[in-house]
Amino acid sequence: MRIACVGGGPGGLFFSLLVKRARPDWEVVLFERNRATDAFGFGVVFSDATLRAIDEADPVLRDALADHGVHWTAIEVWAKGERERFDGNGMAAIRRSTLLGIMQAAAIGAGVEILFEQVAPALDDLAEFDLIVAADGANSALREQVGAPLGQQVETAAAKFIWFGTTHLFDGLTFVHTESEHGNFAVHAYPISDDTSTFIVETDDATWRRAGLDEFDTAAPPGVSDEKSRAYIANLFAPYLEGGELLVNNSRWANFTTRRTPRWHDGRVVFLGDAVHTAHFSVGSGTKMAMEDAIVLARRVTGEVRRVLSRLRPVAVCLPLLFAQHPRRQDSTARPALRRPRSGGMGARARNARIADPTRSRRYFSGGAGLVDRWRANH
Ligand SMILES: Cc1cc2nc3c(=O)[nH]c(=O)nc-3n(C[C@H](O)[C@H](O)[C@H](O)COP(=O)(O)OP(=O)(O)OC[C@H]3O[C@@H](n4cnc5c(N)ncnc54)[C@H](O)[C@@H]3O)c2cc1C
Numbered sequence: 001m002r003i004a005c006v007g008g009g010p011g012g013l014f015f016s017l018l019v020k021r022a023r024p025d026w027e028v029v030l031f032e033r034n035r036a037t038d039a040f041g042f043g044v045v046f047s048d049a050t051l052r053a054i055d056e057a058d059p060v061l062r063d064a065l066a067d068h069g070v071h072w073t074a075i076e077v078w079a080k081g082e083r084e085r086f087d088g089n090g091m092a093a094i095r096r097s098t099l100l101g102i103m104q105a106a107a108i109g110a111g112v113e114i115l116f117e118q119v120a121p122a123l124d125d126l127a128e129f130d131l132i133v134a135a136d137g138a139n140s141a142l143r144e145q146v147g148a149p150l151g152q153q154v155e156t157a158a159a160k161f162i163w164f165g166t167t168h169l170f171d172g173l174t175f176v177h178t179e180s181e182h183g184n185f186a187v188h189a190y191p192i193s194d195d196t197s198t199f200i201v202e203t204d205d206a207t208w209r210r211a212g213l214d215e216f217d218t219a220a221p222p223g224v225s226d227e228k229s230r231a232y233i234a235n236l237f238a239p240y241l242e243g244g245e246l247l248v249n250n251s252r253w254a255n256f257t258t259r260r261t262p263r264w265h266d267g268r269v270v271f272l273g274d275a276v277h278t279a280h281f282s283v284g285s286g287t288k289m290a291m292e293d294a295i296v297l298a299r300r301v302t303g304e305v306r307r308v309l310s311r312l313r314p315v316a317v318c319l320p321l322l323f324a325q326h327p328r329r330q331d332s333t334a335r336p337a338l339r340r341p342r343s344g345g346m347g348a349r350a351r352n353a354r355i356a357d358p359t360r361s362r363r364y365f366s367g368g369a370g371l372v373d374r375w376r377a378n379h
Helices: 010-022 052-057 060-068 096-110 141-146 205-210 227-236 286-302 305-310 314-325 346-354 357-364 371-378
Strands: 002-006 027-032 043-047 070-072 075-079 082-086 091-095 113-116 131-134 153-156 160-166 173-180 183-191 197-203 257-260 269-271
Touching: 002 010, 010 027, 010 052, 010 096, 010 131, 010 286, 043 096, 043 197, 043 286, 052 060, 052 286, 060 091, 060 096, 070 183, 091 096, 091 183, 096 113, 131 141, 141 269, 160 227, 183 205
Parallel strands: 002 027, 002 131, 027 113, 075 173, 131 269
Antiparallel strands: 043 091, 070 091, 075 082, 153 257, 160 197, 173 183, 183 197
16 A cells, blocks of 8 residues: 655644554655744644543654643633633643654654655646545645535634744733734733743734734745734733743734535545644644544554444544534634633533544545545455
8 A cells, every 4th residue: 555645744744653553564655845843833732631532542642742741720811901710621732843843753763754845746646646645734735636526615714813932931821811002912822841832812803904913025935924013912912921022933914714624535535634624723623633533544544443433432423423513513713712701712622522533534434435445445
């Protein structure tokens, strides 16, 4: 079996690692357009309650969080200058670059051939592979090549967001709501190491324009950050940064795009992660979901699915099906976090904790005429 995986984010790396560990004799080639050390953004946060399936599949994330992550149980919400603190929600975060580095090493150690700085060839030029796994992120080029059969729906949030880091260490997950003379701003921050926190800012479009934060040249190449916005935000949130510096990494305003896709495969091409579904960053689940996709797909491809399905409890089977029938109930993801300062997305976190394998399995191989079954029949 020859597998091409396009995209070396958490989803593509985890899938490649799992397959190669289960089937060392198979060839797995992963195309990643960036260098090994490139990682835009700062950190990713995981809820303790959601990691069981990933940890059972492979300890790479658990070990990375234990060795390099930050763990906490507190949530703080600042509104109108007053602080509320809640305890008992276990979460952990890690630098995205650290996580990717550890997963790259694990995948290479298992025998995955990673081709860094290589944009994947077009689908027609990947004919030599039996299976093509599209893990190429929210702006997936493979999704655009496959097009209509996937039936993707896209919803773009009206709110603006921008990510920064800061040298100020927040004490757990922290939501800050404040206002300038131009309007309201909300921050979602959490520590990701012993010297850095992630600091994501949201505001509405009118406030953003009034504040003159719309002047950045969006044609600037990747890597260039919006320094005017950095100065404005650092000044506005100075009381909460307590002298900490605001750090940039490709920091520029964007509108979050929610993607939903009823069908996750077409012919020899199978999709996973952000390429087929995105979750608003205030829910803190995109990485986890991409890795869960990787588990389900790797088990189907390597033939372990029966054992996995037989271990699922009835409640884990029913809830995802319920949400699949009512996607809007599951998904408030295009809404900015600043609309719900008190919950901070925790309801969605709790729901995500219950999502298990069967829905994803169906999306890959609906109707029972799966790609792997066809491949097996032909070999
Ligand atoms: C501001 C922000 C904050 C976030 N915070 C969190 C968080 O706290 N917790 C969390 O779980 N999630 C978070 N997410 C979401 C998370 O980043 C994504 O859901 C996750 O990275 C998806 O993983 P993936 O592997 O599907 O795609 P990606 O991580 O996007 O990886 C795709 C990879 O494919 C590569 N690629 C693309 N096209 C090609 C090509 N043609 N050829 C070769 N390579 C290609 C890209 O370079 C990239 O490395 C956040 C997202 C944003 C925007």
